[in-house]
Amino acid sequence: MIYFWTIKIPKSKRETKFQYSFRLSIKLNGDIMSKLGEEMMKTLSFVATAILLVCSVAMADDLYPPSWRGEPGTTYQAWEFYTNANPSSPDVVNNPYGAPTATILGAFPKTRWIEIEQTQYGVWITEEWIQLDIPNTEITDPNSFKEIWLQMTFDVGTGNLPMIFLVPDADPYTLNPVYVQPDPVGTYTYGLWNIILEPNPTFETIYILPRECTLFADEIIVDTRCVVIPEPSMMIMMVLGGIAFLAKKR
Numbered sequence: 001m002i003y004f005w006t007i008k009i010p011k012s013k014r015e016t017k018f019q020y021s022f023r024l025s026i027k028l029n030g031d032i033m034s035k036l037g038e039e040m041m042k043t044l045s046f047v048a049t050a051i052l053l054v055c056s057v058a059m060a061d062d063l064y065p066p067s068w069r070g071e072p073g074t075t076y077q078a079w080e081f082y083t084n085a086n087p088s089s090p091d092v093v094n095n096p097y098g099a100p101t102a103t104i105l106g107a108f109p110k111t112r113w114i115e116i117e118q119t120q121y122g123v124w125i126t127e128e129w130i131q132l133d134i135p136n137t138e139i140t141d142p143n144s145f146k147e148i149w150l151q152m153t154f155d156v157g158t159g160n161l162p163m164i165f166l167v168p169d170a171d172p173y174t175l176n177p178v179y180v181q182p183d184p185v186g187t188y189t190y191g192l193w194n195i196i197l198e199p200n201p202t203f204e205t206i207y208i209l210p211r212e213c214t215l216f217a218d219e220i221i222v223d224t225r226c227v228v229i230p231e232p233s234m235m236i237m238m239v240l241g242g243i244a245f246l247a248k249k250r
């Protein structure tokens with residue numbers, strides 16, 4: 001119904017496009033104008049929402065992905081929470097060992113999903129916790145460890161950080177973020193955790209909790225990798241082999 005823009009400007013008229021539109025807009029009665037305004041606002045807000053949504057998908061807060069993503073023995077799962085599904089499947093996933101899920105604990109209204117919260121699209125709010133279940137490799141070698149690269153966009157109140165727990169227990173020194181910065185598009189915070197579990201488990205559960213009151217979670221990205229450290233005797237053999245090879249070359 002936006003005929004306002006579809007009217008052709010007669011070339012014979014000695015007036016600018018702006019003057020013509022202005023004159024025309026005065027002629028139109030108030031009802032049509034308000035209707036037109038409404039339609040335009042609807043269209044504009046729809047376009048703005050669509051643009052923002054596309055941007056937020058393209059610019060998802062995967063700010064510092066690990067260098068080893070996609071390598072054998074790694075998993076990758078990302079939640080943007082664009083729907084209120086609970087448990088929630090990741091929006092993007094590469095996990096050959098099973099289906100990871102995010103479960104948001106707590107009852108409405110203290111725990112609830114919001115489509116648009118300030119500048120963020122799709123946010124889970126909880127006073128309890130978010131539980132991430134991540135299936136993983138079959139390796140449980142005593143000389144192995146699991147590295148978890150957790151990126152999260154959150155709000156837990158000014159100056160606060162969410163608390164992280166794992167089952168099985170992680171190295172407690174790795175449960176604080178290694179890096180924090182303001183979210184590029186809003187008032188939220190971006191944090192990066194580099195968590196170590198020893199030895200490598202076949203399955204881990206990550207618990208994310210508010211420190212004081214409420215956790216607003218916009219986005220969670222989890223990368224994992226299993227690292228097997230060669231046995232010391234194996235290392236010696238490898239070093240000796242290397243020396244023998246070099247000696248032979250000479």
Ligand SMILES: [Ca+2]
Pocket residue numbers: 056060061080120121153218219
């Ligand atoms: Ca986001």
Ligand SMILES: [Ca+2]
Pocket residue numbers: 080081082120121122123217218219
């Ligand atoms: Ca989101």
